[in-house]
Amino acid sequence: MHSSHPLELFPGRTVKLMLFKCVRNSAELRRSAMGGQITAALINPRMLVDPFQVIVAANKAVHLQTIGKMKTRSLNSEIIFNLSPTNNISEAFKRFGISDADDSVLVVLVATGDESQTLADIKEKVDGEQVPMEELPTLSDVTQIRKLYKVTPQEEKMGGLLDSVVCKMATKDVM
Amino acid sequence: MELEKNMVVSEFLSKGSVLKQGAEARVYRDVFLGRSTIIKERFPKKYRHPLLDEKLTHRRTVQEVRSIQRCRRAGIHTPVVYFVDYTSHCIFLEDIVDSVTVRDHIAATRLRSLPCPTLEPLEPLAARVGRVLARMHDEDVVHGDLTTSNMLLRRSGDGEAELSLVLIDFGLSYISALPEDKGVDLYVLEKAFLSTHPNTEPLFQKLLESYAASSKKSSAVIKKLDEVRLRGRKRSMVG
Numbered sequence: 001m002h003s004s005h006p007l008e009l010f011p012g013r014t015v016k017l018m019l020f021k022c023v024r025n026s027a028e029l030r031r032s033a034m035g036g037q038i039t040a041a042l043i044n045p046r047m048l049v050d051p052f053q054v055i056v057a058a059n060k061a062v063h064l065q066t067i068g069k070m071k072t073r074s075l076n077s078e079i080i081f082n083l084s085p086t087n088n089i090s091e092a093f094k095r096f097g098i099s100d101a102d103d104s105v106l107v108v109l110v111a112t113g114d115e116s117q118t119l120a121d122i123k124e125k126v127d128g129e130q131v132p133m134e135e136l137p138t139l140s141d142v143t144q145i146r147k148l149y150k151v152t153p154q155e156e157k158m159g160g161l162l163d164s165v166v167c168k169m170a171t172k173d174v175m
Numbered sequence: 176m177e178l179e180k181n182m183v184v185s186e187f188l189s190k191g192s193v194l195k196q197g198a199e200a201r202v203y204r205d206v207f208l209g210r211s212t213i214i215k216e217r218f219p220k221k222y223r224h225p226l227l228d229e230k231l232t233h234r235r236t237v238q239e240v241r242s243i244q245r246c247r248r249a250g251i252h253t254p255v256v257y258f259v260d261y262t263s264h265c266i267f268l269e270d271i272v273d274s275v276t277v278r279d280h281i282a283a284t285r286l287r288s289l290p291c292p293t294l295e296p297l298e299p300l301a302a303r304v305g306r307v308l309a310r311m312h313d314e315d316v317v318h319g320d321l322t323t324s325n326m327l328l329r330r331s332g333d334g335e336a337e338l339s340l341v342l343i344d345f346g347l348s349y350i351s352a353l354p355e356d357k358g359v360d361l362y363v364l365e366k367a368f369l370s371t372h373p374n375t376e377p378l379f380q381k382l383l384e385s386y387a388a389s390s391k392k393s394s395a396v397i398k399k400l401d402e403v404r405l406r407g408r409k410r411s412m413v414g
């Protein structure tokens with residue numbers, strides 16, 4: 001039903017992902033997320049190359065939460081912020097969070113236990129079709145990703161798009 | 176809060192295997208977020224004043240990360256940085272698997288060329304290293320610890336015949352535009368190269384020629400290299 005990725009640094013915490021296509025109620029979902037009725041990060045899959053990109057963002061978010069140094073107000077918003085190559089929070093939400101016009105959504109939840117009920121509840125709320133995570137690359141907008149992350153052709157040729165993106169995410173604090 | 180976090184990371188590290196320990200850092204290998212990862216931990220130096228230690232260690236960590244990303248954007252192969260913990264000064268990087276150090280490659284190639292030893296087959300590699308270092312210095316990244324053990328040859332993922340040259344261990348690297356710093360960088364390599372691989376002066380010469388041809392700012396750097404050579408250890412202090 002969802003893909004699970006344990007965070008080795010934080011035993012007990014697992015990142016759970018659910019991918020939905022043909023979503024008809026993005027506006028409502030966005031409002032629910034902002035209002036706190038959905039306790040997960042809702043991400044726009046167009047900006048994602050691979051689930052690994054999200055796991056890296058989630059790992060950093062949990063780390064910053066643990067040491068009390070998050071830049072945003074909640075773990076879920078921090079995950080979205082960490083995906084962005086810049087330090088501008090509102091830009092991050094605009095680019096990586098879902099907008100009312102989006103027809104696909106990636107649900108990200110950092111779980112401490114089972115959380116299957118929470119996941120089921122969230123799934124209920126999505127008016128769309130759940131698809132396996134393997135379909136994520138089909139939803140990526142590679143051109144936009146290159147542009148947003150400013151991936152140079154030589155950088156992409158050397159390491160591939162995913163590694164270029166992940167490295168920029170991981171090093172943005174000091175660049 | 177900070178202490179709590181340090182214990183979480185050190186617990187994780189204690190489960191991994193220590194690859195090596197230097198004066199500056201300890202290196203571990205473990206699986207992290209599903210990938211084989213190298214974790215470089217700059218541990219506290221008790222012999223230093225604590226405030227100074229924190230500042231120095233943090234600065235070195237930042238310089239290492241910055242140098243890696245700068246190289247990447249210029250298209251130079253380096254390990255990917257997955258995560259940096261600035262509280263425990265740990266860098267989580269890509270573990271480059273299925274690779275051989277340039278050092279081992281040179282040694283093996285020379286062995287295979289016996290009984291008629293020749294450096295010719297290694298000339299393309301020397302030229303390549305020269306080109307890569309030229310690009311690195313043109314990005315104003317000084318590696319700080321150039322040796323043939325810090326260069327890896329890795330098979331390209333898509334089955335390409337050509338091996339890619341990967342630079343590793345940016346622990347002593349920093350950003351500098353000064354030809355002096357780049358000259359010293361090459362000097363360090365020259366010393367390391369010639370002592371690790373005896374009688375390879377022509378090969379290193381090829382490397383420098385390739386460097387000079389590829390770098391836009393090379394003449395100033397080579398000039399400084401010549402000056403530094405004259406300055407080195409066991410050198411006559413005659414004007």
